[in-house]
Amino acid sequence: EAGVTQSPTHLIKTRGQQATLRCSPISGHTSVYWYQQALGLGLQFLLWYDEGEERNRGNFPPRFSGRQFPNYSSELNVNALELEDSALYLCASSIQAVEQFFGPGTRLTVL
Amino acid sequence: QKEVEQDPGPLSVPEGAIVSLNCTYSNSAFQYFMWYRQYSRKGPELLMYTYSSGNKEDGRFTAQVDKSSKYISLFIRDSQPSDSATYLCAMSAGSNYQLIWGAGTKLIIKP
Numbered sequence: 001e002a003g004v005t006q007s008p009t010h011l012i013k014t015r016g017q018q019a020t021l022r023c024s025p026i027s028g029h030t031s032v033y034w035y036q037q038a039l040g041l042g043l044q045f046l047l048w049y050d051e052g053e054e055r056n057r058g059n060f061p062p063r064f065s066g067r068q069f070p071n072y073s074s075e076l077n078v079n080a081l082e083l084e085d086s087a088l089y090l091c092a093s094s095i096q097a098v099e100q101f102f103g104p105g106t107r108l109t110v111l
Numbered sequence: 112q113k114e115v116e117q118d119p120g121p122l123s124v125p126e127g128a129i130v131s132l133n134c135t136y137s138n139s140a141f142q143y144f145m146w147y148r149q150y151s152r153k154g155p156e157l158l159m160y161t162y163s164s165g166n167k168e169d170g171r172f173t174a175q176v177d178k179s180s181k182y183i184s185l186f187i188r189d190s191q192p193s194d195s196a197t198y199l200c201a202m203s204a205g206s207n208y209q210l211i212w213g214a215g216t217k218l219i220i221k222p
Contacts, residue, residue, distance in 0.1 A: 004154075033210075042214040043155070043199070056209055090154050098143045098206050102154035 002027065004093050004103035012109045013081050021076040021106045025093030031055075032074040033100060034066060038087040046089075049074055081110045114138050117200055117213030125221050130187040134200035134213045137181065141202040141211075144176050146185045149197045149215065158198075159185065190220045 005024045013019050025032050034046040045058040049068035063079040072093075078085055086109050092100035117134045124130055132146075142163055147155035159174040161167045161183075167174045173186040183202070187194055200213040 043212045045209065045212075048209060088152065092154075098203055098210075099145065099157060099160055100201075100210060101157060102147075104154045105152075107152070 004091055004101055006089075006091050006103040006106050008106060009104070010107045010109070012111065014111050015081055015083060017081050019078045019081060019085075019108055021078075021089050021091075021108070022073065023076070023091030023093075023103060024073045025091075026101055029093035029095050029101075030072055031094040032068055032072065033092040033094070034074070034076050035090040035092070036060075036087045037090060037105075038084075043090065047076065078108070083110050086110045112137060114211050115200065115202060115213045118216055119214050121217040121219050123219040123221060124190060126190060126192060128190050128220075130185075130190050130194070130218060130220075132185040132187075132198050132200075132216050132218065134183050134202075135181055136183075136202060136211075138202075138204065138211070139178075139181065140204040142205060143203045144174070144183050145201045145210070146172075146174055147199045147201060149199060151196075155199055192220045192222050194218065195220045 007022045031050040035043045047066050048056040052068050066076040068074045088105045090105045092102045094100045115136045144161045146159040148158050149155040161174045164176045164178045171188045175184040197215040197217045199215040201210045203210050
């Protein structure tokens with residue numbers, strides 16, 4: 001069974017640009033979670049989507065947004081990029097909001 | 112006070128030692144407890160999942176939950192250099208609730 005996949009693996013942007021990150025959950029999983037992990041720090045919860053709806057949002061500004069598509073894949077958009085947005089962005093999926101299975105992450109670098 | 116407290120370490124032990132990793136929490140509603148392992152620059156990997164109190168064993172790994180003390184532990188027997196990673200605890204009140212994460216403990220196993 002294929003795991004959670006994320007694309008791209010690496011993304012380099014400049015300040016003020018927009019970044020789009022993508023996630024495909026494990027087949028049959030309806031929930032997708034997005035986390036930000038800055039270098040050497042813990043996981044910071046960003047967004048939770050379930051059945052196409054946003055269920056919860058972490059303490060991040062509105063320029064972090066996303067959506068979940070009918071096939072349960074998801075997209076995270078970060079507008080007006082700032083230097084401190086440089087981090088590993090992790091996507092996880094779940095069939096219930098207990099066990100979460102993670103993808104390899106997208107490393108975003110903002111120059 | 113954070114809902115979940117975890118010593119960030121690093122914890123350095125010699126190969127073959129028994130490792131004890133711990134988290135404390137404040138929310139008595141938590142019923143589901145998980146341990147994840149994260150290698151550098153990779154996504155977290157689910158190691159152990161426990162419901163309510165008690166012990167669960169899987170190979171060299173044992174997860175222990177003491178709800179009366181609000182304390183969970185992960186024991187690693189016969190530790191190997193390949194066990195060197197960051198170990199994160201996570202917990203939830205139920206399937207419709209978000210996972211709450213510890214900050215992660217960095218473990219170093221010296222050959």
